[in-house]
Amino acid sequence: MTSKTKTKTKTNTSPNKHDYLRMYTQMVRIRTFEDNANQLYLAGKMQGLTHMYSGEEAVAVGICEALNDNDRITSTHRGHGHCVAKGANYKEMFCELLGKQEGYCRGKGGSMHIADQSHGNLGANAIVGGSMGIATGSALRAKLLGQDDVTVCFFGDGATAQGLLYEVMNMAALWNLPVIYACENNGYSEYTKTEEIAAGSITARAEAFGIEAFSIDGQDVLGVNELSRKLVARCRNGEGPFFVELMTYRYHGHHVGDINREYYRSKKEEADWKENRDPIIRFRGWLVEQGIATEEEIEALNEQIKQDAKEAVAYAEAAAYPDVAEVDMHVYAETDPATLQAGN
């Protein structure tokens, strides 16, 4: 099962069995993608910097399942999860991570700049908080051009320390823009506990601008999705912006090389989140309990996704690098010369 031909949830109706299974599938696809990406890195097959989304799957999936392909998201340095959740394919993603020509960005973006505009993903961003303006500008464009899409701006708790957030929330609130600020609070700002760098309440920051703000359990995909569907509908109705703080946890370090991290985070704490609050285990239990899927069906699904990932990784490893002639291509976009003629 792949999400290639995924048809998106109607945002104004409650999810059905099919939707629940797709949410589960998408969460497992994220976890599986990250497990493979981590292995590629540890095996020395992948270069550079990468940041694992594992543990936060319910946030990306709960929100993106409330969106259509036409809705936009902006992502972060920890962006693989958003990319998968918004509908991206494994093959192009792994190719991008390995710098191959068939990657979403022809290998020029890499892990921290992966973008998939065919599904409305405006791109990961390696500047913490760097995409807050872009997301808000996308919402401004929707409003000015009378388009009904909604933009979700993903960012972490660490990014709430950037001044840009307050500039753009102010404008979004002044102009009622259809944007949802989704703050993934995983408790750590890189290698520092967020409580050491963030004074006061995070939601109160948005409320100061008159933005309706919520703080919810980011490990509960159904709860995240339910709130997201409501807020997306309200955004389309001209009631935006909104702010949602999603309490979640990052299973890996800040980046894949951040292995010995007990100086800032205990193994006990990590084990507690993984064993007792894992979003996939939780949702899987619910699916079985509700009779939506059997354990066997879920195991088969997991196996299929593992197989998909394995094939995509093998494909990406064998795929060609970009031709060296591409190094100075795409610096500037082409402009149709006819457009630049007077009278046109």
Next chain:
Amino acid sequence: MREITLSQAVNEALAEEMRRDPTTFILGEDVAEAGTPFKVLSGLVEEFGTERVIDTPISEPGFVGLAVGAALTGARPIVDLMFGDFIYLVMDQLCNQAAKQQYMSGGKLSVPMVLRTNLGATRRSGAQHSQSLQVLVAHIPGLKVALPSSAYEAKGLMKTAIRDNNPVVIIEDKLMYQDKAPVPEEEYLIPFGEANIKREGSDITLIGTSSMVQVAEEAARILEAEGISAEVIDPRTIVPLDEDTLLKSVRKTSRAIVIDEGHQNYGITGEIASRLNEKAFYYLDAPVLRMGAMDVPVPFSPVLEDLTVPTPERVAENARRLCAGEMIHAA
């Protein structure tokens, strides 16, 4: 031909392009009813309304960021940055975000936005409202940079900037807003990367940008009276740069001075001079000279401020010495 001010020329360009393309809009501080402190935008809000001429809070990184997002998703924003000195405030949005989207996405995303701002000292505005910072943006691959030198260029380059599919920084000389020049009534655009030979000459080439084109022209008039024939060239855009026209001229005259109002150290003048040295070395009879602003923050006191920028007299003096075979520092 009718004559209009540079300010009116910019205003006309914006109005024409906003009528032409409903996805264009203006965003910036005091752009609507106030029409900016320089009144360049006066009247636009009456025609296009506050939906397309949008007053923002004093949040430069914020509204430049909004422009990037709007451009990425199908609009053509025109950002008004009240003073060129505020470019420092928006560097991340401009250089890390706008400039790199096309490349980082392998050509899939583009950012058709214009950032219009200004340059120029001797307005007694102090060190934070007088800088000419074109070098900062010209250094960044992915940005185009236009420097109009008169009302004619201001209109034609602005129209091209708005239609270009890339982020374009267009920097006007704030001391020239009331200067008049002939501007045709009928529509025209000035292509990027095409220098303008303002005046032909045979002894020395004076390459001036923006405000320095007038300075170079005045220097050429001084030199003419002394029997020195100076060619004056305005590159009009520094990214892309019309190297061919500059090289052709220098190969003919064998001498050149490059004049730009940005600081001289590591500046636009150094870049252009270096390209001439690399590509026209055997044609040169004298070192290519750089004349930028002094490498000091712009002082307030008029007596001091006037010393910091190139003047026609100083350009003429340097040209005279180059033509006389002086300033060749053999070891």
